Amino acid sequence: MELSKNYIPTDVETKWYAHWIEKGYFNSKPDDRDPYTIVIPPPNVTGVLHMGHCLNNSIQDILVRRARMMGKNACWVPGTDHASIATEAKVVAMLRERGIAKSSLSRDEFLSYAWEWKEKYGGIILQQLRKLGCSLDWDRTSFTMDPDYYQSVVKVFNDLYAKGHIYRGKRMINWDVRAKTALSDEEVIYKEVQSKLYYIRYRIDTGSESHQEYITIATVRPETIMGDTAICVNPIDERFKHLHGKFAFVPLINRRIPIIPDEYVEIDFGTGALKVTPAHDINDYQLGQKYQLEIIDTMNDDGTMSEASQIFIGEDRFDVRKKIIPELESAGNLVKIEEYTNQVGFSERTDAVVESRLSLQWWVSMKAISEPALKAVMDEEINFHPSKFKNLYRHWMENIKDWCISRQLWWGHRIPAYYLEDGSFVVAHSLEEAFEKFKIQNSKVQIEDIKQDEDCLDTWFSSWLWPFEVFKGLSEPGNAEVKYYYPTNTLVTAPEIIFFWVARMIMAGYEYQGEKPFSDVYFTGIVRDKQGRKMSKSLGNSPDLLGLIDQYGADAVRFGIMIASPAGNDLLFDESSLEQGRNFNNKLWNALKLLKMWEARQADLSTDLKNDFAINWFENRLHTVKAEVEVLMQQFRLSEALKIIYSLVWDDFCSWYLEWIKPGFEKPMDKAVYQRTVTYFEELMQLLHPFVPFITEEIYHLLDEQSDDLCMKQNQPIKVANESITAAGELLKNVISALRDARNKNQLKPKETIKLHIQSENISSYQDIEKILAKQVNAEETKFTTEPIANSIVVAIEKDKFFIETEKVLDATTLKAELLKDLEYQTKFLQSVSLKLSNERFVQNAKPEVVDFERKKQADAEARIKTIEESLGNLN
RNA sequence: GGGAGCAUAGCUCAGCUGGUUUAGAGCAUCUGCCUUACAAGCAGAGGGUCCGCGGUUCGAACCCGUGUGCUCCCA
Numbered sequence: 001m002e003l004s005k006n007y008i009p010t011d012v013e014t015k016w017y018a019h020w021i022e023k024g025y026f027n028s029k030p031d032d033r034d035p036y037t038i039v040i041p042p043p044n045v046t047g048v049l050h051m052g053h054c055l056n057n058s059i060q061d062i063l064v065r066r067a068r069m070m071g072k073n074a075c076w077v078p079g080t081d082h083a084s085i086a087t088e089a090k091v092v093a094m095l096r097e098r099g100i101a102k103s104s105l106s107r108d109e110f111l112s113y114a115w116e117w118k119e120k121y122g123g124i125i126l127q128q129l130r131k132l133g134c135s136l137d138w139d140r141t142s143f144t145m146d147p148d149y150y151q152s153v154v155k156v157f158n159d160l161y162a163k164g165h166i167y168r169g170k171r172m173i174n175w176d177v178r179a180k181t182a183l184s185d186e187e188v189i190y191k192e193v194q195s196k197l198y199y200i201r202y203r204i205d206t207g208s209e210s211h212q213e214y215i216t217i218a219t220v221r222p223e224t225i226m227g228d229t230a231i232c233v234n235p236i237d238e239r240f241k242h243l244h245g246k247f248a249f250v251p252l253i254n255r256r257i258p259i260i261p262d263e264y265v266e267i268d269f270g271t272g273a274l275k276v277t278p279a280h281d282i283n284d285y286q287l288g289q290k291y292q293l294e295i296i297d298t299m300n301d302d303g304t305m306s307e308a309s310q311i312f313i314g315e316d317r318f319d320v321r322k323k324i325i326p327e328l329e330s331a332g333n334l335v336k337i338e339e340y341t342n343q344v345g346f347s348e349r350t351d352a353v354v355e356s357r358l359s360l361q362w363w364v365s366m367k368a369i370s371e372p373a374l375k376a377v378m379d380e381e382i383n384f385h386p387s388k389f390k391n392l393y394r395h396w397m398e399n400i401k402d403w404c405i406s407r408q409l410w411w412g413h414r415i416p417a418y419y420l421e422d423g424s425f426v427v428a429h430s431l432e433e434a435f436e437k438f439k440i441q442n443s444k445v446q447i448e449d450i451k452q453d454e455d456c457l458d459t460w461f462s463s464w465l466w467p468f469e470v471f472k473g474l475s476e477p478g479n480a481e482v483k484y485y486y487p488t489n490t491l492v493t494a495p496e497i498i499f500f501w502v503a504r505m506i507m508a509g510y511e512y513q514g515e516k517p518f519s520d521v522y523f524t525g526i527v528r529d530k531q532g533r534k535m536s537k538s539l540g541n542s543p544d545l546l547g548l549i550d551q552y553g554a555d556a557v558r559f560g561i562m563i564a565s566p567a568g569n570d571l572l573f574d575e576s577s578l579e580q581g582r583n584f585n586n587k588l589w590n591a592l593k594l595l596k597m598w599e600a601r602q603a604d605l606s607t608d609l610k611n612d613f614a615i616n617w618f619e620n621r622l623h624t625v626k627a628e629v630e631v632l633m634q635q636f637r638l639s640e641a642l643k644i645i646y647s648l649v650w651d652d653f654c655s656w657y658l659e660w661i662k663p664g665f666e667k668p669m670d671k672a673v674y675q676r677t678v679t680y681f682e683e684l685m686q687l688l689h690p691f692v693p694f695i696t697e698e699i700y701h702l703l704d705e706q707s708d709d710l711c712m713k714q715n716q717p718i719k720v721a722n723e724s725i726t727a728a729g730e731l732l733k734n735v736i737s738a739l740r741d742a743r744n745k746n747q748l749k750p751k752e753t754i755k756l757h758i759q760s761e762n763i764s765s766y767q768d769i770e771k772i773l774a775k776q777v778n779a780e781e782t783k784f785t786t787e788p789i790a791n792s793i794v795v796a797i798e799k800d801k802f803f804i805e806t807e808k809v810l811d812a813t814t815l816k817a818e819l820l821k822d823l824e825y826q827t828k829f830l831q832s833v834s835l836k837l838s839n840e841r842f843v844q845n846a847k848p849e850v851v852d853f854e855r856k857k858q859a860d861a862e863a864r865i866k867t868i869e870e871s872l873g874n875l876n
Numbered sequence: 877g878g879g880a881g882c883a884u885a886g887c888u889c890a891g892c893u894g895g896u897u898u899a900g901a902g903c904a905u906c907u908g909c910c911u912u913a914c915a916a917g918c919a920g921a922g923g924g925u926c927c928g929c930g931g932u933u934c935g936a937a938c939c940c941g942u943g944u945g946c947u948c949c950c951a
């Protein structure tokens with residue numbers, strides 16, 4: 001079989017994914033094994049694969065594949081989130097393009113467009129995850145608006161309402177005037193903007209026309225003055241003391257409003273006098289509550305002025321901000337205008353400036369249900385990785401605020417509250433149940449008179465049920481699946497949704513399953529570009545992932561993302577790491593080609609494997625790394641695990657081991673050594689498989705006839721490493737490197753052979769490795785010596801000396817310079833060690849093994865210095 | 877304004893219990909190699925005021941204080 005020069009991923013990846021699916025390897029059913037369960041953080045149904053998903057899902061796939069290879073019944077559940085605001089926005093935009101306004105459609109018409117759109121474009125991302133190699137159980141694909149799921153959301157709403165955790169209340173909310181919906185605090189993004197601060201004077205009611213007096217306030221929002229119902233000053237502010245209890249007139253509309261004292265006002269800000277507009281500012285609202293001020297809502301839900309404004313009715317708030325200034329000026333109320341920088345809230349979804357607005361909304365009271373959720377994380381019933389997020393979580397949970405769950409949208413779970421014309425309402429599972437409930441109060445009620453709430457629930461009100469509802473834990477309580485798979489094992493998600501989603505899932509888990517939803521939460525970093533900017537559509541710095549997969553292969557993309565992704569830190573994405581991944585795959589491919597060459601050249605040379613240094617050493621290294629990987633994976637240090645496997649493969653296996661066992665030019669390969677090497681290569685592929693599943697499966701099958709697939713191959717127990725072999729290997733590597741360096745520095749061409757003389761008190765330690773050493777430094781012969789060899793290059797490693805004898809004329813100055821440099825280093829080193837040892841307090845206080853180690857360092861340095869001095873003497 | 881975190885080589889990061897480190901890795905850089913698996917490669921090398929200052933200690937990249945700079949979350 002002819003293998004291509006370089007590894008070509010495309011066909012290989014398609015072939016193996018289809019094979020795995022055909023075999024049903026990713027499908028899980030409850031059995032007597034332990035489960036290992038992950039539920040995917042459901043991407044938006046409208047989503048397309050971006051870097052964040054790629055990182056997140058690569059991590060999940062690594063965890064799931066590894067669990068599957070460790071004898072667990074691995075189950076990774078896919079699905080999508082209906083994402084009410086984002087999806088509705090896309091559908092509205094799509095309709096607008098077709099010339100259809102949402103307002104011209106009935107709810108049912110709009111929803112049929114939305115479903116049509118969802119069926120057509122929704123779930124593209126799930127197809128893309130297949131390309132990435134994700135081993136999801138596709139038969140379990142869920143959607144947060146599936147009929148059962150819908151029922152469970154309704155059930156939870158009814159239940160929380162019955163328990164008194166859901167209430168309806170008029171509250172100050174963030175209002176998106178473009179989407180005409182309420183936003184949670186988390187959906188508001190504050191940005192610094194350049195504004196103007198307007199100084200406006202209000203005439204005081206002095207009771208006399210002749211005596212004119214004014215109070216000047218400063219505001220960035222002059223368009224809201226029509227909603228003013230008070231002016232507030234600080235009670236200790238001397239400038240205004242005489243005005244306490246007096247009244248002033250709102251400019252242009254002449255409303256008479258009280259001047260009230262309250263500590264809330266900062267004396268130093270603006271003029272020290274604050275206009276109070278309870279309908280349009282959260283702080284003013286609180287002042288209004290405190291002093292029972294009138295609330296005048298001067299704005300419509302689309303950001304235009306309402307009837308209550310008296311002037312500028314129907315005009316947009318920002319137009320009014322401009323138009324009102326000349327009017328104030330001609331009325332003599334404008335004092336001055338200053339430049340001012342302030343923080344303004346923008347809608348995360350529509351980027352419209354958010355209004356504070358009073359509105360009747362549905363709320364979840366969080367205090368009671370959040371307590372077990374806080375405790376679970378604090379007591380490490382649920383473990384956060386990295387643990388620094390525990391603090392953040394505690395801070396938020398201890399200051400938790402009620403959750404506004406209604407959204408003025410159609411796409412989503414419609415709020416199961418039902419109203420009569422008179423405003424009375426019931427919460428019910430269905431219209432019929434609502435009818436029954438109303439009939440108890442009033443037997444004359446007709447079912448046609450009942451109207452369901454027009455609003456939808458916040459998307460997170462359904463996704464907080466995800467870890468159990470994907471197993472129908474609420475629609476079919478206590479079923480065999482939920483009993484087997486719940487609680488799930490690991491949740492992998494981004495830290496920015498720790499409160500939106502993670503915290504709420506924990507709450508719902510305890511409330512509805514009486515148990516935590518997962519044991520570990522792994523927080524990935526945020527994916528940024530090379531310059532450290534967050535990847536986003538608007539910046540256009542998000543690379544085309546499918547393009548990258550086509551270009552480099554999915555394995556290389558996974559590798560590139562994982563190698564650069566330290567646990568809990570942000571990932572600075574750079575395409576060069578994908579190149580590193582591609583190069584690594586190519587390295588694996590070439591190692592395969594080398595083995596295939598040897599396969600054809602096998603002969604029975606009866607090598608004694610038990611006593612072969614290279615064989616023993618590599619087995620040792622393999623098991624050492626396996627054990628290290630085990631520990632790192634338990635700590636979720638995936639990036640580091642991949643790094644040490646990378647180094648094991650590239651350095652230990654390819655650069656050292658394969659070179660050590662390589663037969664001479666056109667010599668045969670020992671059959672036993674070859675077979676053992678195939679086994680090692682297979683084990684490497686197995687270790688690597690969770691990270692780069694495609695190429696490892698391909699190589700596994702090309703190495704040998706296999707009766708199974710690597711993807712399902714079970715890991716073997718790890719052997720305890722023999723440290724003396726590891727140490728001998730390290731010594732060998734050091735000696736080879738030092739001798740090669742010496743060759744390089746003395747300009748010996750790689751092809752020029754040398755004679756190597758070894759001077760050591762411990763000759764036996766070189767017996768096993770002598771042949772390898774000779775081959776690796778291109779020595780035609782090696783001898784042991786007790787005397788220095790004249791006219792040779794000297795290399796000292798620990799207490800041993802190596803003399804390189806060559807026919808080439810050596811440059812004594814170079815040799816001398818090298819030795820002097822080394823001598824200087826060793827002398828300084830010896831000084832620092834001796835200084836430490838001569839410090840009595842060190843010797844007294846430090847642990848004995850530390851002192852012993854310092855003594856060893858001292859002795860070694862002294863020996864080295866002696867060697868170098870001898871060699872220098874030899875040169876002269 | 878409140879909270880959390882970070883600062884180590886050109887870049888991205890390790891360094892877990894203060895002592896196997898006059899600080900390590902990968903990438904990048906430089907030098908030499910078309911060596912019959914691989915130039916997407918091989919063999920080597922150079923590169924650091926561990927952000928500044930002060931303290932604790934026999935001993936500090938690590939602990940404490942302080943200053944500076946940056947990032948994120950919340951208001």
